[in-house]
Every structure is written in structure tokens, then in C-alpha cells.
Amino acid sequence: MPNKAVKPHPEPNKKLTAKSMQKTLFLDRDGVINVNHGYVHKKEDFILIDGIVELIRHANQLGYLVIVVTNQSGIGRGLYTEQQFLDFNDWMLDSLLQQEARVDKVYYCPHHPSEALGNYAKNCECRKPKPGMALNAINDFGLDISAAIMVGDSASDVEFAVKANIPEIYWLSSQHEAFIINYHCATTVTKINNLREIHLN
Numbered sequence: 699m700p701n702k703a704v705k706p707h708p709e710p711n712k713k714l715t716a717k718s719m720q721k722t723l724f725l726d727r728d729g730v731i732n733v734n735h736g737y738v739h740k741k742e743d744f745i746l747i748d749g750i751v752e753l754i755r756h757a758n759q760l761g762y763l764v765i766v767v768t769n770q771s772g773i774g775r776g777l778y779t780e781q782q783f784l785d786f787n788d789w790m791l792d793s794l795l796q797q798e799a800r801v802d803k804v805y806y807c808p809h810h811p812s813e814a815l816g817n818y819a820k821n822c823e824c825r826k827p828k829p830g831m832a833l834n835a836i837n838d839f840g841l842d843i844s845a846a847i848m849v850g851d852s853a854s855d856v857e858f859a860v861k862a863n864i865p866e867i868y869w870l871s872s873q874h875e876a877f878i879i880n881y882h883c884a885t886t887v888t889k890i891n892n893l894r895e896i897h898l899n
């Protein structure tokens with residue numbers, strides 16, 4: 699009898715704990731995973747950025763969900779089809795996996811508000827810097843955005859992460875000039891020159 703009294707509502711507590719422990723690493727693709735030659739969609743143009751395999755592998759080991767968020771207006775612009783993108787994406791994920799680096803999910807935006815063709819021409823909610831892809835990830839995985847990190851190489855990645863309330867941002871940039879973050883928010887933006895400067899906990 700006394701033992702029962704010390705375990706009040708175990709189910710809700712368990713759920714909350716599981717959710718709050720799910721850490722997530724959000725990665726931009728072009729310029730973070732692979733060298734950005736512009737609209738990369740062929741194997742021969744795919745060159746890994748130094749340190750990305752180790753970063754993803756380490757995130758896997760630490761229990762992070764690894765999620766790629768990538769604008770792919772090349773689809774909407776008719777430079778490659780959505781199927782070509784998906785085939786290339788499968789190949790990329792396989793080749794990373796062969797190096798023991800697992801990406802759990804890739805979100806992509808094929809749209810562009812003015813330059814895309816047909817149904818791809820729209821002012822969508824998923825194109826960065828809008829936070830739609832992060833919101834979808836939160837929905838799909840029930841993840842805790844307060845335990846998320848974003849790694850990007852462009853201002854739109856930073857803005858995306860700020861809008862999504864991702865509290866920790868790494869801005870990968872080889873540019874020497876300093877930049878100023880004007881966002882009045884709790885987000886920490888750290889400028890790095892190399893992915894090996896990122897230390898996950």
C-alpha cells in the first residue's frame with residue numbers, strides 16, 4: 699500500500715522527460731554538407747565539406763536527431779526535377795551512411811516566389827528564412843526546439859533558426875569581415891571557419 703503512494707502520475711512525467719531530452723542538430727545542405735557550386739544535383743559535383751562526416755557521426759553517438767533543411771529552388775526553376783533531387787538525396791544519404799554518418803530526415807523547399815515554374819511558383823512557408831521546415835520537424839518528431847542547434851552558411855539560415863527559436867546557431871563562413879546580429883532574441887550565433895570548431899554536448 700505505501701509504495702503506490704510514492705509514484706504519482708508516472709505516465710505524463712515519462713513523456714515529458716522523453717520529449718525534453720530529444721536534442722536535434724539542424725544542418726543546411728549546400729555550403730555545410732557539400733561545397734556549394736550552385737544548384738548541386740549530380741554526384742560528380744558533390745564534394746564533402748571538411749569535418750561534416752565527423753560532426754554528423756558525433757551527433758549520432760550523442761543521441762541527436764540529425765535533420766537537413768535545404769532550399770532547393772533549382773527544382774522550381776526547372777534546373778532539375780524533384781525526382782532527380784530525391785535520387786541524388788538518396789545517394790548522398792547512402793554515401794554518408796557508408797561513412798557511419800546518419801542523417802535522420804531531409805526537408806527541402808522546391809519553391810521560389812518569383813523565379814519558379816508552374817505550381818512551384820509560390821510564396822510558400824517552407825523556404826528559408828521562413829521557419830516552416832523546422833516547424834514541420836517539430837510536428838513530425840515532437841522534438842524540443844530548446845535543445846536544438848543549427849549549422850548554416852548564409853544569413854537566411856541564421857534568420858530561419860532565429861524565427862524557429864533554435865537557441866544555438868553556428869554560422870560557417872570563410873569571410874573575414876565581421877557581421878553584426880541585430881536580432882533581439884536569446885539566440886546565440888557563433889561564427890566559425892571550420893566545422894571542427896563545433897563542440898556538441
Ligand SMILES: [Mg+2]
Pocket residue numbers: 726727728729730734850851852
Ligand atoms: Mg547554404
Ligand SMILES: [Zn+2]
Pocket residue numbers: 806807808809822823824825
Ligand atoms: Zn517552399
